[in-house]
Amino acid sequence: MTRPVRVRIAPSPTGDPHVGTAYIALFNLAFARQHRGKFVLRIEDTDQARSNRDSEEMIFASLRWLGLSWDEGPDVGGPFGPYRQSERTAIYQQHAKTLIESGAAYRCFCTKERLEEMRLDQQRFKRSPGYDGRCRDLPPGEVEALVAERAPFTVRLRAPKEEEVVCQDRLRGAIAFQGREIDDQILLKADGYPTYHLANVVDDHLMEITHVIRAEEWISSTPKHVLLYRAFDWPPPEFIHMPLLRNQDKSKISKRRNPCSLNYYRDAGYLPAALLNFLALQGWSMPPKEDGTEVDRFTLEEFFAHFNIDRVKTGGPVFDLKKLEAINGDHIRRKSVDEIAALLKEHAGRWFEKTAHFLHDRLDKLSDFARYTDFLFRDDLGRDPALLRPYAGDRQETAKRLKTLTEEFEQVVPWKPATITDLLARFVARHGLDRKEFFMLLRVAVTGSTVSPPLDESIAALDRFVVLERLRAAAKTIREMKPAP
Ligand code: GLU
Numbered sequence: 327m328t329r330p331v332r333v334r335i336a337p338s339p340t341g342d343p344h345v346g347t348a349y350i351a352l353f354n355l356a357f358a359r360q361h362r363g364k365f366v367l368r369i370e371d372t373d374q375a376r377s378n379r380d381s382e383e384m385i386f387a388s389l390r391w392l393g394l395s396w397d398e399g400p401d402v403g404g405p406f407g408p409y410r411q412s413e414r415t416a417i418y419q420q421h422a423k424t425l426i427e428s429g430a431a432y433r434c435f436c437t438k439e440r441l442e443e444m445r446l447d448q449q450r451f452k453r454s455p456g457y458d459g460r461c462r463d464l465p466p467g468e469v470e471a472l473v474a475e476r477a478p479f480t481v482r483l484r485a486p487k488e489e490e491v492v493c494q495d496r497l498r499g500a501i502a503f504q505g506r507e508i509d510d511q512i513l514l515k516a517d518g519y520p521t522y523h524l525a526n527v528v529d530d531h532l533m534e535i536t537h538v539i540r541a542e543e544w545i546s547s548t549p550k551h552v553l554l555y556r557a558f559d560w561p562p563p564e565f566i567h568m569p570l571l572r573n574q575d576k577s578k579i580s581k582r583r584n585p586c587s588l589n590y591y592r593d594a595g596y597l598p599a600a601l602l603n604f605l606a607l608q609g610w611s612m613p614p615k616e617d618g619t620e621v622d623r624f625t626l627e628e629f630f631a632h633f634n635i636d637r638v639k640t641g642g643p644v645f646d647l648k649k650l651e652a653i654n655g656d657h658i659r660r661k662s663v664d665e666i667a668a669l670l671k672e673h674a675g676r677w678f679e680k681t682a683h684f685l686h687d688r689l690d691k692l693s694d695f696a697r698y699t700d701f702l703f704r705d706d707l708g709r710d711p712a713l714l715r716p717y718a719g720d721r722q723e724t725a726k727r728l729k730t731l732t733e734e735f736e737q738v739v740p741w742k743p744a745t746i747t748d749l750l751a752r753f754v755a756r757h758g759l760d761r762k763e764f765f766m767l768l769r770v771a772v773t774g775s776t777v778s779p780p781l782d783e784s785i786a787a788l789d790r791f792v793v794l795e796r797l798r799a800a801a802k803t804i805r806e807m808k809p810a811p
Contacts, residue, residue, distance in 0.1 A: 331363025339382035342587035367399035388588035418520035430557030456509035481514035503549040569609040585791035600654035684779040701773035708799030717767035728801035771800035
């Protein structure tokens with residue numbers, strides 16, 4: 327008897343909810359629907375330093391907004407919980423122990439300093455990277471002594487160096503990896519937390535996942551996973567690696583070139599149906615109509631009805647916002663006027679909720695809102711030389727500074743007034759800037775006006791990508807503007 331289909335997404339809750347998470351969720355859910363299986367949401371929060379609950383909440387909220395619902399997860403429960411990896415550490419430790427006992431893994435006592443030295447040597451002598459195996463075959467007596475004196479250790483996978491490891495991918499067939507290229511991956515860190523590889527495999531097994539549908543970038547991790555399944559003597563799931571979402575130049579989608587946060591798409595007023603239609607077309611296509619015409623506009627239900635994983639093409643699709651906009655326009659046209667009125671009301675309502683706190687002490691009548699919030703909706707800001715000129719100062723210097731600030735804005739988490747204020751204060755101090763002057767430059771670049779609500783509030787009300795775009799545009803405008811007459 328074949329096992330009931332169970333698939334999952336396993337996002338790590340760091341930063342903004344990523345459009346790639348929605349893309350992979352969509353294909354998992356379609357696969358589960360097609361096979362009357364279950365779709366599981368597991369939170370992979372083993373990176374203690376980077377994971378946070380805010381980010382987890384945003385993942386839930388944005389997937390719900392898109393209508394991609396899950397059968398089991400940290401919020402809805404289920405028979406295979408807990409679904410948050412930080413609540414499962416004892417399970418991973420137990421499994422690491424099993425691997426040590428069978429010899430499939432070993433304790434490594436190398437210190438951070440020793441590993442750093444090793445890395446530097448590898449660079450210097452152009453040797454291949456990866457652990458050099460110093461602790462791989464320590465005499466058992468020595469290991470016992472070190473454990474007895476409580477020397478800290480990590481647990482590493484004992485990758486077979488002489489063997490070829492073959493991974494099966496449903497879309498690509500067999501992919502072979504040479505054993506000597508597979509690192510003795512750390513499975514359990516010195517603090518007792520698992521790494522992605524161990525936790526992912528243990529959970530996929532214990533949660534009875536039958537098909538792992540995830541992004542192409544995980545292919546290189548798959549041989550390690552296959553080795554782990556083998557070491558535990560568990561049947562591996564079927565692997566299906568989806569083509570990556572890509573920038574125009576075919577590199578992996580990045581927040582520098584494309585809005586990656588699902589919050590952006592929601593705030594910009596894309597309809598869930600349109601975004602899902604667009605994501606479905608990244609690598610997949612609807613079977614053509616009988617007369618051969620292509621079908622590239624469809625609802626989620628139509629997608630589910632025609633879904634077949636084997637129609638996924640592995641050639642990298644390109645993430646094209648223009649195309650998304652066209653699709654979105656068509657989905658809007660499919661709605662009735664009444665439906666659009668309702669959607670507009672909801673959309674505007676979200677913006678007002680975001681801005682009411684700073685409109686509160688500025689409005690004399692409600693309709694004044696337009697004056698204070700038009701910057702939220704414009705897409706031409708940061709480009710007007712006349713507006714920017716008075717604050718441009720030494721043009722090359724200013725352009726460079728804006729670029730540095732843009733890079734720092736990319737890293738701010740969470741994207742909130744307080745963290746933005748913090749960053750700006752540090753930035754001004756570090757570069758010895760005149761705060762008033764510099765803030766005016768930013769205000770003009772981001773809001774197109776010298777009078778706007780507080781700068782940090784204005785910036786935080788916008789999506790990060792929009793702010794970065796305006797700052798980049800302003801840097802370019804300033805760099806290229808003619809010197810003042
Ligand atoms: N935690 C990984 C991620 O953030 C999961 C990858 C996988 O699906 O195995 O995408």
